[in-house]
Amino acid sequence: MIQPIRGTRDILPIETARWQFLEQAVRRVFHQYDYGELRTPIFEKTELFARAVGETTDIVEKEMYVFADRGGESLALRPEGTASVVRSFLNNGFERQLPFKAYYIGPMFRYERPQKGRYRQFHQAGAEMFGPEGPLADAEILAMIVRFLEEVGLAGTLTLEINSLGCPECRPAYREKLIAALEAKEPELCGNCQNRLHRNPLRVLDCKNESCKEIAHDAPHMLDHLCETCDSHFTGLKSHLDTLGLKYVVNPMMVRGLDYYTRTAFEVTTDALGAQSAVAAGGRYDGLVTEMGGKNPVPAIGFAMGLERLALLLEQQEIGAAPVDIYLAAVGDEAAQSFGLKAAEAFRAAGLRVAMGLQGGSMKAQMKKAGKSGARYSVVIGEEEAQNAQVTLKDMEQREQWTLSIEEAVARMKSA
Ligand code: HAM
Numbered sequence: 073m074i075q076p077i078r079g080t081r082d083i084l085p086i087e088t089a090r091w092q093f094l095e096q097a098v099r100r101v102f103h104q105y106d107y108g109e110l111r112t113p114i115f116e117k118t119e120l121f122a123r124a125v126g127e128t129t130d131i132v133e134k135e136m137y138v139f140a141d142r143g144g145e146s147l148a149l150r151p152e153g154t155a156s157v158v159r160s161f162l163n164n165g166f167e168r169q170l171p172f173k174a175y176y177i178g179p180m181f182r183y184e185r186p187q188k189g190r191y192r193q194f195h196q197a198g199a200e201m202f203g204p205e206g207p208l209a210d211a212e213i214l215a216m217i218v219r220f221l222e223e224v225g226l227a228g229t230l231t232l233e234i235n236s237l238g239c240p241e242c243r244p245a246y247r248e249k250l251i252a253a254l255e256a257k258e259p260e261l262c263g264n265c266q267n268r269l270h271r272n273p274l275r276v277l278d279c280k281n282e283s284c285k286e287i288a289h290d291a292p293h294m295l296d297h298l299c300e301t302c303d304s305h306f307t308g309l310k311s312h313l314d315t316l317g318l319k320y321v322v323n324p325m326m327v328r329g330l331d332y333y334t335r336t337a338f339e340v341t342t343d344a345l346g347a348q349s350a351v352a353a354g355g356r357y358d359g360l361v362t363e364m365g366g367k368n369p370v371p372a373i374g375f376a377m378g379l380e381r382l383a384l385l386l387e388q389q390e391i392g393a394a395p396v397d398i399y400l401a402a403v404g405d406e407a408a409q410s411f412g413l414k415a416a417e418a419f420r421a422a423g424l425r426v427a428m429g430l431q432g433g434s435m436k437a438q439m440k441k442a443g444k445s446g447a448r449y450s451v452v453i454g455e456e457e458a459q460n461a462q463v464t465l466k467d468m469e470q471r472e473q474w475t476l477s478i479e480e481a482v483a484r485m486k487s488a
């Protein structure tokens with residue numbers, strides 16, 4: 073038997089109900105905030121991600137699936153969605169139609185060490201907004217994330233963490249200060265952090281190594297070194313969140329693993345998934361459009377959520393998609409079966425979800441299946457019922473039942 077590729081998995085029919093529930097909530101809620109769906113290719117020129125995500129990030133250095141196509145061009149499976157959205161934004165001239173708001177749902181690929189909640193092919197639902205510069209946009213995005221989490225029943229279990237990563241005005245001076253502070257402790261840093269100390273020093277701040285954590289704790293933090301504009305942007309964001317009554321925690325150690333961020337960075341975290349704590353993450357990237365070749369700077373902000381992680385949380389909390397409305401069991405001769413099928417079709421035509429016991433079996437066996445299906449109602453048809461053109465509709469919760477014609481049963485179900 074051929075096995076699937078390490079870090080990939082089949083999402084089975086029993087799980088897809090949860091996935092569809094999540095995806096439908098994404099579409100419904102993002103639509104309410106005036107986002108339209110953008111579908112970009114799954115592979116792009118390697119250079120796109122190298123430039124957008126950053127040459128010195130783990131994603132670009134170690135995690136991208138890169139290959140040469142038959143023409144010799146270097147291509148990569150997308151490790152994230154923002155780079156492609158920015159490329160599409162520029163290719164299609166959306167700078168002339170600001171604000172531009174787009175969302176996406178789809179697979180991403182990273183060569184990471186697989187574990188619970190971390191895969192090599194995983195799925196994100198994300199959104200990007202181009203144009204607005206002020207903190208009102210940041211607050212709107214966070215409100216949308218929280219509304220989505222409320223709709224799927226997860227808001228209460230998650231924490232929203234925010235930070236500011238400064239801008240090209242204030243970050244270089246801070247970076248120098250941070251390097252100086254870290255150099256003094258260099259021998260105590262882990263090998264990985266010693267390596268990135270000069271190339272990507274901010275990443276040392278969120279290293280999981282205990283000794284690095286201690287050093288990071290005492291190191292200078294960006295929040296204490298923001299320029300006036302960044303500082304008032306962050307204060308503005310906090311005040312909008314307070315007005316909306318959205319709870320958040322300021323985490324000065326959160327730095328994010330992609331280089332394009334400026335000012336606001338945020339993560340929605342949980343402690344229910346072991347080491348993989350972020351279920352959604354994002355931030356502002358005001359410099360990326362010009363970096364990727366845009367003539368004029370266009371401020372932007374966005375985020376992405378990990379659908380595997382959200383699906384795991386739903387499963388843990390036993391939040392699932394709704395069961396079928398009716399389990400229909402037709403027992404007896406062919407005429408009874410055929411009448412049963414006709415009844416099932418009538419319920420479906422009325423918009424109801426029906427599972428019919430197509431594999432037959434005794435009445436007892438079928439009633440067991442009806443119970444397992446989670447349906448509140450069952451419809452039972454035996455030979456006698458079929459001859460009288462009637463069905464027995466049962467409310468399995470209230471333990472009531474009625475013998476009705478198909479039309480009467482449909483009408484009762486529609487008003488139930
Ligand atoms: P990210 O933090 O790299 O950001 O990924 C966002 C989310 O995707 C994570 O919080 C996590 O839930 C999920 N995720 C990432 N890697 C994996 C994996 N290997 N397995 C399962 N889930 C994973 C971005 O990708 C940015 N593009 C977000 C963004 C959009 N920033 C601005 N706009």
